[in-house]
Ligand code: HEM
Ligand code: SF4
């Protein structure tokens with residue numbers, strides 16, 4: 449019973465604090481109380497646009513991604529056929545250039561916004577959010593720019 | 608001189624009487640008292656209880672017979688006032704609407720305060736952030752007509768049926784405190800506020816629907832909903848909470864475009 453006594457009070461001697469009527473323990477505040485100081489927030493339409501974009505880009509991505517996977521991995525010999533020549537051949541056609549460009553932009557923006565909501569939902573401290581989102585946006589912009597550059601400046605005769 | 612009945616009572620109980628309806632149940636209650644400790648702890652209570660009784664009856668037995676310091680809210684005891692939402696066996700329910708027999712009394716029954724709100728003592732939480740979000744959506748009839756009405760505001764049966772489901776809310780907070788988005792930062796308006804906005808947005812007599820939609824278009828408004836469906840599962844009134852949220856989202860989109 450003596451061991452349960454100590455856990456019943458929950459505070460070991462190491463933690464030092466002994467709480468009583470005159471010295472109650474602090475409450476664990478709800479994560480962020482809405483107070484007068486909380487910024488009266490952004491009622492723009494951004495969140496609505498983001499929400500709609502996730503659904504619309506998702507629908508388009510079904511076609512683009514499944515088509516992409518079929519062409520690259522399944523049809524006509526599967527992965528073994530992929531090589532420099534195969535990629536060069538496809539990007540010779542504006543159709544596949546636009547396909548890949550669209551897939552790049554939509555998937556990156558979709559994935560970026562998806563991760564933005566994940567960060568909003570899971571990161572607890574304002575600083576953690578800031579850094580994670582900074583990293584996310586940097587990676588997204590970098591990948592989109594690099595990918596776009598490659599699609600437009602690809603030179604099949606490079607050696 | 609003993610009567611035959613007395614003799615019988617002294618002897619082995621009659622068949623049928625032997626199996627008393629009472630069973631032994633363990634209540635494992637999450638306790639917190641800031642005047643004793645900064646930590647919350649689990650405490651077990653053994654009860655003799657009829658499994659057809661409710662969790663609230665078990666809590667009463669503890670408070671009245673075993674430990675008078677146990678603190679929880681309840682008022683009506685019949686699922687109407689919305690005072691006693693708590694996390695029972697890991698699910699948000701009303702203690703007064705949960706029968707012992709329905710929640711596997713062979714194992715200890717865990718009872719905790721609802722999550723995402725500050726615990727004040729034992730099962731009592733600070734409901735203020737919850738009611739703040741409720742007040743924010745203006746949960747009252749608004750009309751442009753500033754004169755005293757001279758007659759009843761009539762409404763067709765179909766118009767009334769449009770928002771019937773969301774009139775049933777008793778503000779117990781079971782839904783909002785079951786929502787993982789609310790748990791994280793407590794800024795999300797939460798399902799209950801949206802349900803109560805829905806109740807007026809879709810009321811043909813109300814004229815502030817546009818204003819309420821604008822309030823819920825906030826970055827912590829309806830768009831934070833990830834359709835987890837925890838709220839619909841938690842609602843003791845059987846309100847289709849996630850559906851109501853989706854209807855508000857749809858109204859926002861169709862009014863904008
Ligand atoms: C294949 C077709 C796809 C469809 C139909 C689709 C659909 C969706 C939808 C509707 C959401 C929003 C969920 C919510 O708001 O609760 C979402 C979230 C998300 N999507 Fe996609 N998506 C697709 C492809 C992709 C791709 C290719 C990526 C990666 C680049 C991706 C990454 C994400 C992420 C990270 C989230 C956030 C996860 C979450 O909110 O739980 N999706 N997706
Ligand atoms: S919608 Fe249901 S769960 Fe949410 S506060 Fe109202 S009655 Fe409680």
Ligand code: FES
Nearest residue numbers: 684686688689703
């Ligand atoms: S005590 Fe009123 S709803 Fe349970």
